[in-house]
Amino acid sequence: MASEPLYSVGTYDWELGRYTPQVGLSVPAFNITLAQLRQAFRELRRMGYECYYNRHGNDSSVLVERTDGASEAEILRGWNRRGGGGVIVNQGGSPS
Numbered sequence: 001m002a003s004e005p006l007y008s009v010g011t012y013d014w015e016l017g018r019y020t021p022q023v024g025l026s027v028p029a030f031n032i033t034l035a036q037l038r039q040a041f042r043e044l045r046r047m048g049y050e051c052y053y054n055r056h057g058n059d060s061s062v063l064v065e066r067t068d069g070a071s072e073a074e075i076l077r078g079w080n081r082r083g084g085g086g087v088i089v090n091q092g093g094s095p096s
Helices: 035-048 072-082
Strands: 008-012 016-018 062-066
Touching: 008 035, 016 072, 062 072
Parallel strands: none
Antiparallel strands: 008 016, 008 062
């Protein structure tokens, strides 16, 4: 039986010029389940971000990627290399 996909979610910090974990979410930012990702999306929308379960109409300052247990340091390194212009990455499994 395959293990459940895990995702990480961050928002772009314009002062730092990189993606960071969003302060104020009730779920962790790193290696969260699909149910937790849905919760993060609901909370981010309440904070004013446009984020949905597809690639259309999403706020570029929200970054979601499938990380499947990668270390926090590895995830942050990837986020730091991205710079601006977020993207929703769905590499299997559907959040809808």
